[in-house]
Amino acid sequence: MEIERQKLRVHSSLEQPKTPEDLRARQLRARDLLRGDLEGADLDAYVEERVATSTLEKVLNTARANSIFPATFGLACCAIEMMSTVSPRYDIARFGAEAFRASPRQADLLILSGRVSIKMAPVVRRIYDQMLEPKWAISMGACSSSGGMFSNYAVVQGADKFMPVDVHVPGCPPRPEALLYGFNKLQEKIRGNPTPGWRSRYNAHGTEEWARGGPASKPSEEALEAYEKAREVLGA
Ligand code: SF4
Numbered sequence: 001m002e003i004e005r006q007k008l009r010v011h012s013s014l015e016q017p018k019t020p021e022d023l024r025a026r027q028l029r030a031r032d033l034l035r036g037d038l039e040g041a042d043l044d045a046y047v048e049e050r051v052a053t054s055t056l057e058k059v060l061n062t063a064r065a066n067s068i069f070p071a072t073f074g075l076a077c078c079a080i081e082m083m084s085t086v087s088p089r090y091d092i093a094r095f096g097a098e099a100f101r102a103s104p105r106q107a108d109l110l111i112l113s114g115r116v117s118i119k120m121a122p123v124v125r126r127i128y129d130q131m132l133e134p135k136w137a138i139s140m141g142a143c144s145s146s147g148g149m150f151s152n153y154a155v156v157q158g159a160d161k162f163m164p165v166d167v168h169v170p171g172c173p174p175r176p177e178a179l180l181y182g183f184n185k186l187q188e189k190i191r192g193n194p195t196p197g198w199r200s201r202y203n204a205h206g207t208e209e210w211a212r213g214g215p216a217s218k219p220s221e222e223a224l225e226a227y228e229k230a231r232e233v234l235g236a
Helices: 020-035 038-052 056-065 078-084 121-130 141-146 176-191 219-236
Strands: 109-113 134-142 167-169
Touching: 020 038, 020 176, 056 121, 056 176, 078 134, 078 176, 109 167, 121 219, 134 141, 134 176, 141 167, 167 176
Parallel strands: 109 134, 134 167
Antiparallel strands: none
8 A cells, every 4th residue: 555645734825625635734733733843934834824813802892793692582573573583594693693592681682673662661671771781782673763653652652762772673574684684783883893874875964854754854953963973973
């Protein structure tokens, strides 16, 4: 039997091994590194290929964004769509958020999936308060974002009236893909590089329609102030 000898400590680029022998060579190099047998130029090459530097803050934020634990909590019909995001078809596990927690004390994301009645608002707020910092909230669907079709005394006209909301997902109900998109936006926010809104991207400031009154309505002073502050924060 002929034995072919192969040099193990060669500098190779970080791509998929093409043959089982390449894979074996890579495994042996990794073993040498762990044992402390890799030295000199070989060690430099190995480190240059595999090590990336960053700041602790960025690493922490990336870890946080990719290991979110949503609370097991649903409010109305939107919750059915939220439940399907954990199914194999939509698979929120791809983004590291498949473990819905049964206690707010173990959760860091509250998805408001449905209309919030006036009676339910204090309960939602209590659940949010019981979650530990850092924590986030997604308002899913027209009802929790603005009251939706329920313009009446029994339903809160937007959950951000009684708690902070980080991302609003439009739709009635939003499809699971829409919720996943909103979730990705939240991840970008947690990583510290939120994308600017579409009005900033398309230079469309001044086209806002103020809630409830339609395009011709005037915003209240408070709404204008909040809007200007939000633009300042976004740098828009
Ligand atoms: S937005 Fe539509 S689907 Fe969601 S809770 Fe309201 S009525 Fe139901």
